[in-house]
Amino acid sequence: MSELNVAVIIKLEPDFSEGSVSYNPDGTLNRAETKNTLGPHSTIAAHAAFYAKVMYNARISIGTMGPPIAESALQMAQRLSDAEELHLYSDRIFAGADTLATAEVLKTGIEKMQGKMDIVFSGHRASDGETGQTGPQTAWKLGFTFLGNVIDYKIDIQNRTITAKRLVRLQGFSDVVEEIEAPLPVFISIDPSYKPLFNTISQRLAFGKFQKEAKIRAENYKQYLKVFNVQQLGVDPKYVGLPGSPTIVYKVERIPRGKATRQAEVLDGSNPEHIRKAVSKMKEALAAMVIK
Amino acid sequence: MEKYDVAIIGGGSAGLAALKQLSNLRKQAILVEAGNKIGSKNVSGGILYSKKSKKGHVHNVEDVYGDVFLREAPLERKITKYILHSTSKDKVYSIDLTAAHDYESNFGYSVLMNKLNAWFADQAAESAQKFGGGIISGVHVSEIKFDEQRNTSIVKTDELEEFEVKAIIAADGVNSEIAQISDARKKFLPSQLYQGVKVVVKIPEDVINERFSLKSREGVAHLFAGDVSLNHIGGGFVYTNLDTLSVGAVYHFDSLLENPVEPYTLVDAMLKNPMICEFIKDDVPSRRKIDKNLPQEEQLRIRFAITKLIKSWNELRESYFSKGKRDERVKSGKYQSVEEIKEKLDSIREQLTQKYGVIFVTDYVEAEYSAKLIPDGKRCRMSKPYHRNILFVGDAAGRGIFVGPRIEGINVGIDDAVRAANSISRAIDKNNFSSDYLGEYYSSSVEESPYTKDMKQIDKDYLKIFLDASKDVPKDIISARYSTVLKLMSSDTIRSVAIKFANILGYERLLPMVESEDTYVKVPIEIAERLGKTVSKTYEPTIPSIAERIAKLKFNDDSNPHIKVLKPQSEFMKKLVTLCPTKCYSLENDNVILQHEGCIECGTCSQETDWKHTRGEKGIVYQYG
Numbered sequence: 012m013s014e015l016n017v018a019v020i021i022k023l024e025p026d027f028s029e030g031s032v033s034y035n036p037d038g039t040l041n042r043a044e045t046k047n048t049l050g051p052h053s054t055i056a057a058h059a060a061f062y063a064k065v066m067y068n069a070r071i072s073i074g075t076m077g078p079p080i081a082e083s084a085l086q087m088a089q090r091l092s093d094a095e096e097l098h099l100y101s102d103r104i105f106a107g108a109d110t111l112a113t114a115e116v117l118k119t120g121i122e123k124m125q126g127k128m129d130i131v132f133s134g135h136r137a138s139d140g141e142t143g144q145t146g147p148q149t150a151w152k153l154g155f156t157f158l159g160n161v162i163d164y165k166i167d168i169q170n171r172t173i174t175a176k177r178l179v180r181l182q183g184f185s186d187v188v189e190e191i192e193a194p195l196p197v198f199i200s201i202d203p204s205y206k207p208l209f210n211t212i213s214q215r216l217a218f219g220k221f222q223k224e225a226k227i228r229a230e231n232y233k234q235y236l237k238v239f240n241v242q243q244l245g246v247d248p249k250y251v252g253l254p255g256s257p258t259i260v261y262k263v264e265r266i267p268r269g270k271a272t273r274q275a276e277v278l279d280g281s282n283p284e285h286i287r288k289a290v291s292k293m294k295e296a297l298a299a300m301v302i303k
Numbered sequence: 304m305e306k307y308d309v310a311i312i313g314g315g316s317a318g319l320a321a322l323k324q325l326s327n328l329r330k331q332a333i334l335v336e337a338g339n340k341i342g343s344k345n346v347s348g349g350i351l352y353s354k355k356s357k358k359g360h361v362h363n364v365e366d367v368y369g370d371v372f373l374r375e376a377p378l379e380r381k382i383t384k385y386i387l388h389s390t391s392k393d394k395v396y397s398i399d400l401t402a403a404h405d406y407e408s409n410f411g412y413s414v415l416m417n418k419l420n421a422w423f424a425d426q427a428a429e430s431a432q433k434f435g436g437g438i439i440s441g442v443h444v445s446e447i448k449f450d451e452q453r454n455t456s457i458v459k460t461d462e463l464e465e466f467e468v469k470a471i472i473a474a475d476g477v478n479s480e481i482a483q484i485s486d487a488r489k490k491f492l493p494s495q496l497y498q499g500v501k502v503v504v505k506i507p508e509d510v511i512n513e514r515f516s517l518k519s520r521e522g523v524a525h526l527f528a529g530d531v532s533l534n535h536i537g538g539g540f541v542y543t544n545l546d547t548l549s550v551g552a553v554y555h556f557d558s559l560l561e562n563p564v565e566p567y568t569l570v571d572a573m574l575k576n577p578m579i580c581e582f583i584k585d586d587v588p589s590r591r592k593i594d595k596n597l598p599q600e601e602q603l604r605i606r607f608a609i610t611k612l613i614k615s616w617n618e619l620r621e622s623y624f625s626k627g628k629r630d631e632r633v634k635s636g637k638y639q640s641v642e643e644i645k646e647k648l649d650s651i652r653e654q655l656t657q658k659y660g661v662i663f664v665t666d667y668v669e670a671e672y673s674a675k676l677i678p679d680g681k682r683c684r685m686s687k688p689y690h691r692n693i694l695f696v697g698d699a700a701g702r703g704i705f706v707g708p709r710i711e712g713i714n715v716g717i718d719d720a721v722r723a724a725n726s727i728s729r730a731i732d733k734n735n736f737s738s739d740y741l742g743e744y745y746s747s748s749v750e751e752s753p754y755t756k757d758m759k760q761i762d763k764d765y766l767k768i769f770l771d772a773s774k775d776v777p778k779d780i781i782s783a784r785y786s787t788v789l790k791l792m793s794s795d796t797i798r799s800v801a802i803k804f805a806n807i808l809g810y811e812r813l814l815p816m817v818e819s820e821d822t823y824v825k826v827p828i829e830i831a832e833r834l835g836k837t838v839s840k841t842y843e844p845t846i847p848s849i850a851e852r853i854a855k856l857k858f859n860d861d862s863n864p865h866i867k868v869l870k871p872q873s874e875f876m877k878k879l880v881t882l883c884p885t886k887c888y889s890l891e892n893d894n895v896i897l898q899h900e901g902c903i904e905c906g907t908c909s910q911e912t913d914w915k916h917t918r919g920e921k922g923i924v925y926q927y928g
């Protein structure tokens with residue numbers, strides 16, 4: 012039995028990397044053509060959960076709400092976190108959910124996961140038009156302490172407390188790292204700059220061992236997957252999907268781009284004349300710089 | 304502080320064998336390797352031998368890894384032919400030395416260290432895990448402190464918290480930092496070392512089979528002496544791998560210092576030899592200049608399209624010319640039949656020629672350039688390869704065999720590793736890590752190894768094979784220096800006596816006579832000129848410049864230099880401007896300056912520098928090795 016239960020909520024998102032993303036002629040995202048992948052912030056959340064696996068031998072569960080293809084995101088997150096339980100909340104009724112309705116589904120799902128959760132991780136936000144509210148709202152619904160922008164954490168298993176470092180960005184001032192202690196359970200929204208560090212031999216060994224286990228598990232991910240529709244999840248349809256969403260996004264506007272003040276020039280690397288030009292430009296730029 | 308029984312430093316073939324053997328003996332060990340991926344820092348020629356020696360028992364690779372080794376390890380080809388060529392310009396005289404290759408040997412496989420060490424690592428890590436050990440890569444050991452009271456060592460690294468162990472196996476290669484940190488031995492001298500430089504050439508599997516008249520998975524080793532050496536002591540080799548060739552040049556460091564040439568010119572001399580030209584040639588797409596009058600975007604589009612098509616063509620061709628890969632493509636359903644692959648291949652080729660003006664020429668394709676020092680065990684093996692509770696194995700202990708054209712380092716390191724692991728296991732059982740119980744025991748075990756005997760004495764039966772093979776060479780070619788020796792050696796009865804006498808003299812006195820310019824340069828050239836067949840080349844290979852070669856290598860750049868020049872004006876360092884294989888040194892105002900970014904950690908400059916490997920994960924990342 013593990014002494015620490017950890018859940019991660021993740022999201023399948025359009026892959027904005029080169030070669031995967033496709034746009035409509037009007038500049039909006041072509042969802043049908045664009046490949047999907049585990050969102051970058053979800054990836055960081057999965058890394059943060061894996062840290063708990065390596066350091067505290069935590070039991071990891073992952074949940075997501077989405078269409079059936081979202082199971083690929085669960086598989087990817089399992090590959091990163093060595094999860095033992097994958098939840099997909101998938102029902103037509105869930106469609107059109109705003110952050111609050113999504114939080115309702117996730118909260119119910121998390122409560123259905125094996126064991127009582129000690130920590131729930133979410134990404135900082137989704138990269139395809141979400142406002143970073145799903146996390147806090149899920150935390151609120153679960154009744155967990157919410158810790159945002161976490162960049163590092165340690166657990167005291169015996170006393171069931173967590174010490175976390177939060178990156179607080181103060182506009183106009185330098186960033187501040189705030190260290191806080193809280194009793195478990197907590198809900199952590201992980202900062203995009205989070206990087207797990209494994210400093211001892213035993214941590215590195217555990218890292219290698221669980222990474223291997225994760226690879227094998229992810230190859231057989233269906234074995235760990237449970238899919239829930241509205242009834243199976245047992246949520247009240249009033250609180251999910253469109254009916255449960257008090258906010259409706261009715262229009263997304265592109266912010267007009269400012270006119271570029273810089274002028275780009277394409278140089279050909281195989282042309283020595285061009286190279287000379289580039290070098291002289293660099294020299295010019297460097298000469299104008301004052302190095303203190 | 305965390306505590307473990309054993310630390311193994313260095314994840315080359317020797318260190319990995321030590322880990323596997325300790326796990327076979329149910330002992331806990333941690334292997335620490337600087338490279339990010341196991342295998343990424345290792346270079347060999349190379350042929351991996353398994354031996355059956357008359358002089359005693361050796362521990363072979365298959366003894367360590369079990370039957371699975373021959374079934375599953377990524378071995379390239381089983382070497383079944385071994386041929387020595389004397390060269391002079393377009394003349395080549397060849398002697399079949401397969402008997403010398405087969406001497407006391409179970410098998411010899413051509414291997415590429417990157418793949419092979421990764422496989423060894425998988426096997427060793429899985430076993431080690433069962434006993435609380437394993438492999439940690441991307442970590443560079445920087446210091447070792449001996450705790451007199453506890454009789455243990457504390458290992459410090461650049462990346463992790465320090466940890467304590469009862470014993471250490473130093474398997475950190477020819478440029479061992481552990482040997483320096485612990486004061487176990489001095490740095491090897493140029494007179495004790497060879498410099499090896501190698502390129503990997505790509506050629507489809509079936510083309511290799513046909514060109515070298517080989518059955519599937521069979522291989523050949525071609526050795527070269529004569530004018531390809533550019534007057535240096537040493538020689539070159541071409542080994543067939545599955546779908547690549549290893550073309551290398553190995554020269555005595557002293558002879559390079561005496562007559563400095565850029566190391567790559569020695570490989571280039573090999574590549575330009577007419578026989579080797581014909582070995583390496585292939586059908587190579589050559590781009591034509593894109594019309595500069597086209598709009599920039601269009602030029603870019605065309606460049607990308609050509610790159611993509613050439614890549615597809617190369618990949619598909621590689622599969623088409625390999626029975627295994629061909630069948631795989633059809634089996635996977637990607638193609639209906641082999642004919643369909645051929646059709647697709649032709650259609651890509653046509654698109655390239657018709658639409659993009661690409662022409663196909665006879666040339667060769669170089670995949671990787673590499674270099675490394677090699678210790679000559681005859682001259683530099685540690686007489687007692689231990690210091691306190693640290694046991695040295697493989698290249699780190701200066702243990703490599705150079706007899707005639709044969710280089711043996713991998714198998715020797717594996718034998719050492721088993722002996723070290725066995726000695727440590729015994730020490731763990733008795734909880735006695737004293738020098739007497741551990742170090743001396745290991746040292747005498749190594750002394751008993753047949754490999755050590757090969758590093759100390761001439762094996763008369765092995766020598767006879769050479770003499771028999773070269774009996775057609777007219778005696779008058781061989782200079783006066785050898786004629787009496789030869790006379791003595793040719794008679795079976797006198798040979799024994801002569802060799803006994805020679806062995807009394809010892810290698811130190813004999814080597815300058817045998818390993819001389821006469822042996823490696825003058826005699827082979829004369830043989831080639833008088834007896835050789837003319838081989839003509841059908842094309843001139845386009846040899847990449849050193850800048851192009853470096854650009855092709857993968858580095859994980861480190862802003863911190865890992866080498867410090869100590870004597871910027873010394874004669875040695877000035878020669879390094881020529882002898883560094885990747886031109887890291889230059890001369891400015893009579894001072895030698897280092898630009899460490901292109902360093903491939905060969906160790907050639909280590910003699911007069913403060914030399915360390917890069918920090919964990921940094922530096923060169925070889926793809927073949």
Ligand SMILES: Cc1cc2nc3c(=O)[nH]c(=O)nc-3n(C[C@H](O)[C@H](O)[C@H](O)COP(=O)(O)OP(=O)(O)OC[C@H]3O[C@@H](n4cnc5c(N)ncnc54)[C@H](O)[C@@H]3O)c2cc1C
Nearest residue numbers: 313315316317337347348349350444476499697698712713
């Ligand atoms: C061109 C050439 C041709 C050769 N041909 C043959 C041949 O045909 N047959 C044959 O048997 N042998 C051949 N050899 C020799 C053979 O390749 C070597 O003897 C063998 O690879 C050495 O293995 P090793 O494990 O002792 O050292 P290495 O393979 O050098 O491994 C040492 C490892 O230690 C790591 N390391 C070093 N310092 C540290 C540190 N401080 N902390 C952590 N890690 C560290 C390095 O990253 C490296 O991975 C050839 C060598 C060359 C260069």
Ligand code: SF4
Nearest residue numbers: 883902903905906908
């Ligand atoms: S700098 Fe030294 S170690 Fe690096 S490649 Fe050059 S000679 Fe080799």
